[in-house]
Amino acid sequence: MENTRYELNKGLAKMLKGGVIMDVTSASQAKIAQEAGACAVMALERIPADIRAAGGVSRMSDPKLIKEIQEAVSIPVMAKCRIGHFVEAQVLEALEIDYIDESEVLSPADDIYHIDKTKFKVPFVCGARDLGEALRRIKEGASMIRTKGEPGTGDVVQAVRHMRKINSQIRKVSSLSKDELFEEAKVLGVSFELLSYVHKNKQLPVVNFAAGGIATPSDAALMMQLGAQGVFVGSGIFKSKNPKKRAEAIVQAVTNYTDAKLIAKLSYDLGEAMVGINEDEIKLIMEERGI
Amino acid sequence: MKIGVLAVQGAFIEHKNIIEKLGVKCVEIRQKKDFKDIDGLILPGGESTVQGKLLHKLDMFNLLKKEIENGLPTLATCAGLILLADKIENQKNNHLATLPVKVKRNAYGRQLGSFITKADVGHLNNFPQVFIRAPYITDVYSNVSVLSKVDEKIVAVKYKNQIGLSFHPEMTDDYRIHQKLLEMAG
Numbered sequence: 199m200e201n202t203r204y205e206l207n208k209g210l211a212k213m214l215k216g217g218v219i220m221d222v223t224s225a226s227q228a229k230i231a232q233e234a235g236a237c238a239v240m241a242l243e244r245i246p247a248d249i250r251a252a253g254g255v256s257r258m259s260d261p262k263l264i265k266e267i268q269e270a271v272s273i274p275v276m277a278k279c280r281i282g283h284f285v286e287a288q289v290l291e292a293l294e295i296d297y298i299d300e301s302e303v304l305s306p307a308d309d310i311y312h313i314d315k316t317k318f319k320v321p322f323v324c325g326a327r328d329l330g331e332a333l334r335r336i337k338e339g340a341s342m343i344r345t346k347g348e349p350g351t352g353d354v355v356q357a358v359r360h361m362r363k364i365n366s367q368i369r370k371v372s373s374l375s376k377d378e379l380f381e382e383a384k385v386l387g388v389s390f391e392l393l394s395y396v397h398k399n400k401q402l403p404v405v406n407f408a409a410g411g412i413a414t415p416s417d418a419a420l421m422m423q424l425g426a427q428g429v430f431v432g433s434g435i436f437k438s439k440n441p442k443k444r445a446e447a448i449v450q451a452v453t454n455y456t457d458a459k460l461i462a463k464l465s466y467d468l469g470e471a472m473v474g475i476n477e478d479e480i481k482l483i484m485e486e487r488g489i
Numbered sequence: 490m491k492i493g494v495l496a497v498q499g500a501f502i503e504h505k506n507i508i509e510k511l512g513v514k515c516v517e518i519r520q521k522k523d524f525k526d527i528d529g530l531i532l533p534g535g536e537s538t539v540q541g542k543l544l545h546k547l548d549m550f551n552l553l554k555k556e557i558e559n560g561l562p563t564l565a566t567c568a569g570l571i572l573l574a575d576k577i578e579n580q581k582n583n584h585l586a587t588l589p590v591k592v593k594r595n596a597y598g599r600q601l602g603s604f605i606t607k608a609d610v611g612h613l614n615n616f617p618q619v620f621i622r623a624p625y626i627t628d629v630y631s632n633v634s635v636l637s638k639v640d641e642k643i644v645a646v647k648y649k650n651q652i653g654l655s656f657h658p659e660m661t662d663d664y665r666i667h668q669k670l671l672e673m674a675g
Contacts, residue, residue, distance in 0.1 A: 206603040209500075209621045209660050213534050213568070216498040235543065237498060237536040272594055273536050274622065296600040296622070319601055449539065450546055453497045454519050 207321030207341035210274070210296065211405035214238055214342075214428055218418070218449050219407070221245045221432040224263070225270035231435070234445035238274040238297070240430070241267040246303050246350025247433035247472065250482060255305045258286040264293055276323070281488040282308020284317075291320040297342070298322045300335075302487035303349045303432075312488060315339025325409065327360045329367035329396070331489055333388035336404055343402060345426075346485040347410010350433050352474030354417045356485055357410040361424045364406065372400045410485070413438070413471045415451035415464045422455035439469030490675055493518045493527040495553075497543040499535015499568060503659035507667050521549050529562040529674030532569025534621065534657055537594070540568055541584040550585070557587045562673035563651045564666065570653040571624055578627060588651050589630035596625040596642070596655075610645050610654075611636040613665045618644065618656040625655050 217237025222228040228239045243259045244252065258279050268275045274296035279286035281300055286307070290298050300313055302325050315322040316339035325346035326332035332343045345364070347357030367386075371393060374382055379397055383390040395403050408421035409430035418429045429452055431445075438444045447464040454460050492508045494501045496517035508515035508531075518524055530553075532540075544550040557563050557573070565573045565588075573588035580594070597603065603621045610616040618639065626643035629635060636652075637645035644655040650673065658666040 202605050205660075206605065206619070206621060207600070209619060209657065210600055210603065212500040212503065212660070213536070213621060215500060215502075215535070216496070217536060217539055232538060235539045235546075237539050268599075273538060274600065291601075294599045294601050321600060446546070450543065453543055453547070457520070460520075 203319055204339075204341060208404050210321060211323070211342035214274070215405055216453060217428045218445070218452055219276065219428070219430045220435055220445060221430075222267065223436070225266040227436055227441075228267045228270045230442055231445060232271045232273050234442050235449035236273060236445065237428070238276055239267065239271060240276045240278065240299065240432070242278065245433045245436060247352070247437050248350075249303060250350040257304060258283070258289065261289065261293055264290075264295065268293075278304055279313075280304040280307040282306060282311050282313060284313045287313050287318060287322075291318055295320060300324050300340075302346060302484045306487050312338050323407075325485070325488075326364065327485055327489070328363045329371065330386040330388055332364060332402060332406070333386065333392045333396070336402070337389050337392060340404065342405050342407070344407040344409040344430055347408070347412070348477070348480065349410050349484055351411050351480060352413040352434060352437070352472040353476060354411045354413070354420065355477055357408050357412065357421060358424065360410075360485075361408055361421060361426055364402075365425045368396055368400060368402070371396050412448075413474065414468075415447045415461050418448045419451045419455040419461050422452055428452065434472055437472035444468050444471075490514065490528045490671070491516060491526055492529045492531060492670070492674065493524060494531040494533060495540065495569070497547065498539045499533045500657070500659060501531075501533040501535075504531045504533050504667070507659055507664050508671075511664060511667060511671060513671055518549070520547055521552060524549065524552060524556075527556075527561065529564070529670050530557070531670070532563065532565040532572050533659070534567035534569065537568040537571035537584065541572060544572075544584070554585045554587060557585060557651065560650045562670060564654075564670040565651065566654045566657055566659065567621065567623055570655060573651060573653055575630070576628070588646070588648055588653050589633055590626045590646055590648075590653065591628040592624045593627050594624050595622050597623055606639055608637050608639050608644075610666065611647070616658070616665065617661040617663050619660045620656050623655045626653075
């Protein structure tokens with residue numbers, strides 16, 4: 199991938215900052231999401247909670263669905279491909295998707311290698327649980343990172359853990375001396391150049407969003423206060439009783455994430471949130487896919 | 490002097506960093522109460538549908554419109570340009586409508602159509618222009634002056650106190666357009 203293209207792709211992620219990216223499974227849901235203030239939508243056949251419930255192999259969405267969603271909205275449209283499935287990614291690029299999520303939510307197609315994302319013009323976002331995973335995905339060409347969290351659970355604990363870990367590792371790396379950086383690059387299994395960037399700039403070289411288990415305005419604001427630059431909301435919206443109202447509330451909570459009075463008002467009478475599954479009740483751990 | 494940058498969604502930090510590098514105070518405007526003693530305003534890139542909606546939800550729409558109409562120096566980039574435009578192609582609703590131009594959203598297509606080029610912007614020679622899912626201007630009215638064209642399409646205009654750009658000067662290290670805003674505000 200030429201350098202200019204990578205800059206443009208990192209740039210699109212910057213435009214999404216302070217926003218909410220919502221999972222949608224139909225053109226009508228996409229319109230509701232756009233109307234509620236989503237800064238992008240993720241086109242999916244099934245939201246993570248249903249993927250979890252259905253079991254079996256989950257794959258890239260049908261291009262027909264993706265096209266319908268692209269035609270329904272004017273905001274960027276993202277779609278997921280399986281980890282390592284570079285042909286699904288080629289298909290999504292052919293569909294002119296705005297962002298590909300090489301995602302652990304789908305069944306991995308390759309248990310060793312991720313996609314060489316530098317070969318694509320279209321941008322990629324990837325999940326990460328720690329700084330090592332984040333920098334490895336960036337080295338492979340990802341132009342945006344999100345926490346993995348544990349998708350489809352409505353439980354924010356893993357996203358919190360991943361965001362805290364990444365940021366605490368960034369703080370640690372920032373405080374190292376140069377000779378210690380060589381060793382740290384080896385320990386984390388990451389490129390020295392990318393680690394040096396983190397050391398110097400005290401942040402990732404790309405935008406970092408929170409994802410996985412975010413279900414309420416307070417969850418979203420929590421992730422923002424922990425340092426996320428925006429949030430993905432998957433099952434949390436369309437698995438709740440009043441998707442439009444909840445989506446609007448989450449959008450405003452992300453903009454004003456430190457204003458507790460406003461968040462209180464936004465949380466008022468939202469109807470039932472998605473039911474949720476606790477960490478120790480989960481059978482399928484998606485975050486362990488692709489490290 | 491104090492510049493305010495609309496910070497409801499999008500790439501506002503990049504603008505703030507530049508204004509601060511130029512030695513001027515810059516505040517993030519997330520709510521009505523943040524909008525105090527501002528000498529200049531920046532409407533950043535992001536998603537115009539989100540920003541437009543939040544202006545209403547957070548009750549800032551009328552205040553912003555009035556201030557811009559009353560002459561507050563304003564620099565708008567990409568989504569910001571769409572917020573200012575009087576007319577938007579294929580769309581009934583406009584937003585602040587203080588800038589008498591017609592814009593076309595996502596005029597270069599999806600992300601694969603994004604590009605970087607260089608062109609003169611008014612008196613500023615060879616300005617780096619970063620276009621990301623960008624709009625361009627298809628028509629101008631009253632006394633709008635065209636500052637820049639790329640492939641015959643209008644990508645920068647000035648009208649009284651407002652500068653509207655299709656591209657992102659905040660994604661480059663060329664601060665001349667931001668300096669222009671500070672001159673207008675000073």
